[in-house]
Amino acid sequence: MxxxxxxxxxxxxxxxxxxxxxxxxxxxxxxxxxxxxxxxPRRDTYELFDWVPDGADVHGRVGSRVWLVPEDGPRAAWLLEDAESLGQHPGTDNLVLTGLNDYEGPPEGHRAPVRLHDGYRWLGSCREFARVLPPGQxxxxxxxxxxxxxxxxxxxxxxxxxxxxxxxxxxxxxxxxxxxxxxxxxxxxxxxxxxxxxxxxxxxxxxxxxxxxxxxxYARPIWERWLVGPPETPGAWAALDTRQRGAWLDLVRERGCRLEHQDRQAGQAYELDGRHITDEPGLYLALGEAVNGPGGYFGGCPDALVDCLRGGFGYSAPATLVWRDAAPAREYLSCVLAPEGEEYDLVALVIEVLTEGGMHVTFT
Incomplete structure (x- = not known):
């Protein structure tokens, strides 16, 4: 809440x-x-032909970020945000998905197999898919x-x-x-x-x-909270679901990149509260608050974290980060999927980036 x-x-x-x-x-x-x-926003609709799920059936809300990975070579994956499943088309094995299309989107006339994942698990695959154009509005x-x-x-x-x-x-x-x-x-x-x-x-x-x-x-309550002013206590995002945390992180990032930050002297010690890091937005929200206080920004992806460590966002190397209760992050983020589907350890990657940026990470 x-x-x-x-x-x-x-x-x-x-x-x-x-x-x-x-x-x-x-x-x-x-x-x-x-x-x-x-x-x-206007949502796009896709029909996935000959859908084969990986495990449980896909229905209702699917994920904040669903990637469509082509199986016909080196094509980049396509992103469908805030994806929902409308279930199977009556009398067929075809799955119907809606969501917010990536700015590029899949190429027209794509007729090769595609696999889907939500960044954490594979959802299934289809022989091909077609975009269902809604009536003009x-x-x-x-x-x-x-x-x-x-x-x-x-x-x-x-x-x-x-x-x-x-x-x-x-x-x-x-x-x-x-x-x-x-x-x-x-x-x-x-x-x-x-x-x-x-x-x-x-x-x-x-x-x-x-x-x-x-x-x-779903993001309106987040905006209305931030329009009043930034939070005064840490963890105001902890009770939110993943897509609302993503909306919170968007505002944290956009605000943080507009503010002027005075870099602190080297040798600072920061404390990260890891109790609520159960997804990727939670990781960066907790890290931002550890370095820059309630509502603070310190990266929203590994590349942005590298930029923050170079200065201009309140940090000077070297420093120490005390990560308290790392178990939730290790449970949820130690085996995630890149857009094209490769498995990697997000926790280990973030620790590596922090270390290379002059921040010594310890755990309690």
């Missing part, structure tokens, strides 16, 4: 959202509400309510030409209620409409059409 945080509503979130030109840095406007940011607009527009935006809206209403490429910069940067979203919008806002004089409600990566429902 995510803890409830109480704040002064008179000052809460007045400037959460800033619309900024990606090229010039011009601020088009600021507001407190962004309607349409939180919604279910218009994406809802992003509505910035109570926007305080810049003079330049007011002029563009007053002109109202097709050219002036195409805002090209923008960043929707998102801050928490303390005014600290949290994350952002890239937009390529056109103005659909605008009108005076009921939120206050000289404010407008601006509707934008264009590509937006929405925040899914």
């Amino acid at each position: 995510i803890p409830t945080v109480h704040v002064d509503r008179d000052h809460r979130g007045r400037r959460r959202y800033t619309l900024t030109d990606a090229g010039s840095g011009h601020v088009w406007g600021v507001c407190a509400e962004a309607e349409g940011l939180f919604r279910e 218009a994406e809802p607009p992003l509505v910035l309510r109570g926007l305080a527009p810049s003079d330049r935006l007011r002029q563009a809206l007053a002109t109202g030409t097709r050219r002036t209403l195409d805002l090209e490429e923008l960043w929707l910069e998102i801050r928490d209620d303390r005014g600290e940067p949290l994350t952002d979203r890239l937009l390529r919008p056109e103005v659909r409409t605008w009108q005076p806002s009921s939120r206050g004089a000289d404010l407008i409600d601006l509707e934008l059409d264009g590509y937006l990566a929405p925040v899914p429902g």
